[in-house]
Amino acid sequence: MTKRKSFRLGDIVKQLGGELIGDADVRIDQVATLESARPTDITFLTQPRFLPQLGQTQAGAVILGPEARDASSLPRIISANPYAYFARVSAFLNPPAAIEPGIHESAVVDKSARIAGSASIGACAVIGKHAQVADHAIIGPGCFIGEAASIGAGSRLHANVTVYHDCRIGARCIVHSGAVIGSDGFGIAKDDGVWRKIPQIGRALIGDDVEIGANTTIDRGALDDTVIEDGVKLDNQIQIAHNVRIGACTAIAGCVGIAGSARIGRHCMLGGAAMILGHITIADHVTVSAGTFIMKSIDEPGTYTGVYPFSSHPRWLKNAAHLRQLDDLAKRIHELERRLVQTERNHS
Amino acid sequence: MTKRKSFRLGDIVKQLGGELIGDADVRIDQVATLESARPTDITFLTQPRFLPQLGQTQAGAVILGPEARDASSLPRIISANPYAYFARVSAFLNPPAAIEPGIHESAVVDKSARIAGSASIGACAVIGKHAQVADHAIIGPGCFIGEAASIGAGSRLHANVTVYHDCRIGARCIVHSGAVIGSDGFGIAKDDGVWRKIPQIGRALIGDDVEIGANTTIDRGALDDTVIEDGVKLDNQIQIAHNVRIGACTAIAGCVGIAGSARIGRHCMLGGAAMILGHITIADHVTVSAGTFIMKSIDEPGTYTGVYPFSSHPRWLKNAAHLRQLDDLAKRIHELERRLVQTERNHS
């Protein structure tokens, strides 16, 4: 480990904004949690419930919201959005490791591919015919870039990513290992009792500033294209089927599945393991809770949930049995109401 | 992009069957949706609800069912199964890209492996001892084929597929990137408080005409083999555990999990994210809805469903609380019925 570079707190504020209270000369070299921070770290407080830990932190400085400006006597930065400020400080203190430009001698690059001089192609990567890799893009070891696919400027593909032919990844994207972009959609037609494959001739088009998690898969379109708009953030092991469109700045947590031709709006958030049925539309600014199955379109912004609450196994057994009789229970309630009205009438 | 090859509509019908109505000389070079078709495209109609779009399509020709033979004045092909016919036309117009046979100089092929002269081994692929790759098979860049594994004639493994030792993939299969065939099943035994691994000595045997989606995993058997029968179609990110058997022509959508030793019948359809418990049996011709958890065997053909319906979050909170009290609610209904009978009796 080489010694980390440190910065004056005052210089950080000069660079990133915010209001400085206290000693501008304290030197900071890393971000850390309230509990694990050392005197050369800066930490942050986003929720009042962590105030006790703030009192005990060993951090050299702290990022606070305006409402907590006096909650600590440490050197501090006041910001309207402390979590976003922390993200900015962390990015400032942890720039991506420099990667040497150039094509590794073990990489296999078709001579018709266009690789920018400032791009980096890792060991054992394979780049197909007519593929393009733009300025400062980084293609990790073992990646495969198919024929006529293109990777935008400043994008980074970590090791062992696969991009199929004709697909396009925008600028400043990050794609994690094992992700597969542009595999065939699941298009089959029953023909005389057997499944016949429908060629998938659309593409997968990924916008700018998109992050794609490890082992996430994005299928190419059947006829038209699958589209991931700018600024979308995808966690690990997400499955996006053919002809899906995901609106700009939507964030999707791990293990989500989105079936064919679904359209997800902009600024949506899908919780982990949520599942979206095919051919439905979800409006902008919709939040889907983790584990929720969405089987029809959602037209209004808001939060939507549908998960079975767990309990101890014996209690679940007892309750779940009635689920299959809910219709019967409802009818019995209706019948009780009818008879009780009768009884009350007779009585009065 | 090179200019696409076009065909007379009459020649397409000569090749693929169906009844031609209208100008046989219109030239077609691609398939497209009703909305995006251009005059050199052929499109199709599978459901009456798309009739309005049919009236407005710019397509040069259209595939229709017998009931819709007069729904358009365009040159048209009448077929009993327009969707299957469309699949055939698309396959005809979009043959797989030709791949040059031969072993790429960067591939690492054990000298005991048997590679057909017409097969293609991609860059940086690794082929183990005694492995076999049959005629016209294509092994993509970065693939690994383990010791004594075999790949059937005409099968294509896209980039970065892994096939473990001794596994067998049949003829005319397609395996997408990131798929793993023959990894160890999850076999462990508790022994003095720690887990002891059970060697997985079975194989994974994949039939002919099987398609396997991106990042799908199929474990080898513990003692006997895991078997995927002919014509099975698997979407992305499916997990198939050890000793599962999947019957011929079954189609399984993305994100499905099938636990150990489950047996799925022939001609089944499993919707996305369905989960099948271990050691159960599902009859032929069963459809499982997306998101459904199957925890016991199904003996009869039909469609089976079990998903929690979503609602707005506050409404879900209100309703879900009662789920844990369903048994109590059922008892209260029963008690009401008992007392009401008593009241009615006393009254009469």
Next chain:
Amino acid sequence: MTKRKSFRLGDIVKQLGGELIGDADVRIDQVATLESARPTDITFLTQPRFLPQLGQTQAGAVILGPEARDASSLPRIISANPYAYFARVSAFLNPPAAIEPGIHESAVVDKSARIAGSASIGACAVIGKHAQVADHAIIGPGCFIGEAASIGAGSRLHANVTVYHDCRIGARCIVHSGAVIGSDGFGIAKDDGVWRKIPQIGRALIGDDVEIGANTTIDRGALDDTVIEDGVKLDNQIQIAHNVRIGACTAIAGCVGIAGSARIGRHCMLGGAAMILGHITIADHVTVSAGTFIMKSIDEPGTYTGVYPFSSHPRWLKNAAHLRQLDDLAKRIHELERRLVQTERNHS
């Protein structure tokens, strides 16, 4: 296939313990199920319901529990835990294939990496700067080991595994193909309407004797580390988010997702496709049933379940509609009770 090496039953007992009944000279070369065993196989019985198959097995010997010691006249080994004994016999008869030590000439190993002389680096594997591979470790073809990552003694990474920079895998681990260790956690902060990435500066630390299934992903920590303790067993396609901690000897089945900062106890078992929400804690010795969504902490050992029971589709439709009205149904029951009390009172 080379001829398998066989062992006298007496020598197996000498090696592995247990009580031998019957002919010590029978020769055994493999384990098998009751149904498929041949005379040179040893089989086992773990549950009384398989007694009929025991009567018909062709096996040369059988492993039985003390309660079944006389259930067969075959040569037999009596063990308190027949399943664990079977695991031991199988491991004895099926030692891992020997892999030649050394670095394959097609592998790309940074000259600052430290590779033990007894380790094996497969074809087209790529090993980064300052990475370490310990004694007898095996790095499969196409693997990527990032900068300063370390792989412990005797661990085996199958083909196409990715380990990011600075991550640590302990001794005697097994990692299956397509697994990704140390990818960035899903850390983003909303900043002026767009998502800003939070650098993930923690590591993923994997203990000793851990098995990681195919295409499983384990993210590195955001600030602190993600930790998988010793003896944990992970099946395929599991997603483990940043800053999760999984206690020693916990076993997790396929398709499970564990959200950020969740803490799973020791000796837990999570069934397939279970989902664990972020920031919750699960006590030691907890079993979560397959398909169950855990949305709050569990403090007590036991088995917990929450899955929607499936039924035929029409029946599901009928019952599910009432789920959204459960609160209403409960209120109607309450109202009936109130009115019935009134009626009863008036009547008496």
